[in-house]
Amino acid sequence: NAGVTQTPKFQVLKTGQSMTLQCAQDMNHEYMSWYRQDPGMGLRLIHYSVGAGITDQGEVPNGYNVSRSTTEDFPLRLLSAAPSQTSVYFCASSYGTALYEQYFGPGTRLTVT
Amino acid sequence: QKEVEQDPGPLSVPEGAIVSLNCTYSNSAFQYFMWYRQYSRKGPELLMYTYSSGNKEDGRFTAQVDKSSKYISLFIRDSQPSDSATYLCAMSADNQGGKLIFGQGTELSVKP
Numbered sequence A: 001n002a003g004v005t006q007t008p009k010f011q012v013l014k015t016g017q018s019m020t021l022q023c024a025q026d027m028n029h030e031y032m033s034w035y036r037q038d039p040g041m042g043l044r045l046i047h048y049s050v051g052a053g054i055t056d057q058g059e060v061p062n063g064y065n066v067s068r069s070t071t072e073d074f075p076l077r078l079l080s081a082a083p084s085q086t087s088v089y090f091c092a093s094s095y096g097t098a099l100y101e102q103y104f105g106p107g108t109r110l111t112v113t
Numbered sequence B: 001q002k003e004v005e006q007d008p009g010p011l012s013v014p015e016g017a018i019v020s021l022n023c024t025y026s027n028s029a030f031q032y033f034m035w036y037r038q039y040s041r042k043g044p045e046l047l048m049y050t051y052s053s054g055n056k057e058d059g060r061f062t063a064q065v066d067k068s069s070k071y072i073s074l075f076i077r078d079s080q081p082s083d084s085a086t087y088l089c090a091m092s093a094d095n096q097g098g099k100l101i102f103g104q105g106t107e108l109s110v111k112p
Helices: none
Strands: A004-007 A010-013 A019-025 A031-038 A042-051 A054-057 A064-066 A076-078 A087-094 A108-112 B004-006 B011-014 B019-025 B030-038 B045-051 B054-058 B061-066 B071-076 B085-093 B106-111
Touching: A004 A087, A010 A019, A019 A031, A019 A087, A042 A064, A042 B085, B004 B085, B011 B019, B019 B085, B019 B106, B030 B061, B045 B054, B045 B061, B045 B071, B071 B085
Parallel strands: A010 A108, B011 B106
Antiparallel strands: A004 A019, A019 A076, A031 A042, A031 A087, A042 A054, A064 A076, A087 A108, B004 B019, B019 B071, B030 B045, B030 B085, B054 B061, B061 B071, B085 B106
């Protein structure tokens, strides 16, 4: 199993550009989520999904969209990038509501200039 | 006020020392308590978890939860240089529909 994979590993965007961060898991996990990690702030939940077709907002959802058309994939879309979205983004997944068994991807380092 | 507070450190200890990492929280509904370890430029990995109050031991690691004080701890015995990482506490409640709340993380350095 590859576990949780994220692409790209690094990305530089200009203010106002849009892009999609990809996340996939091959563990047949129902629950998937996106976090951003900033210095001194820990991990903050952006959006999460409890199954295909179901998504909900986390702590910091503004400026981001998600969709969950399949169990395996959970892409994160930045609609109009802003310097405040410079961060490291992590995708995570777990089976059902076993939140304590979340598996994290390797992260995407995003810089917005 | 953040729901979960964690001293960011950095914390530097000599090899073999006992390390104590702590988090406090304000939401009394939290029932699941987790500790993640994150090496530099990597994703977090689950170290230990506990449900409700009590202690849990796994090798050199012990997790404690005191719900009456809203305080959790992770103890590392006989610390090793390979334990150098950032340690994040995380919590969730049954009625929060899957939301995991993290502390800020404590950066630990174990010197040989």
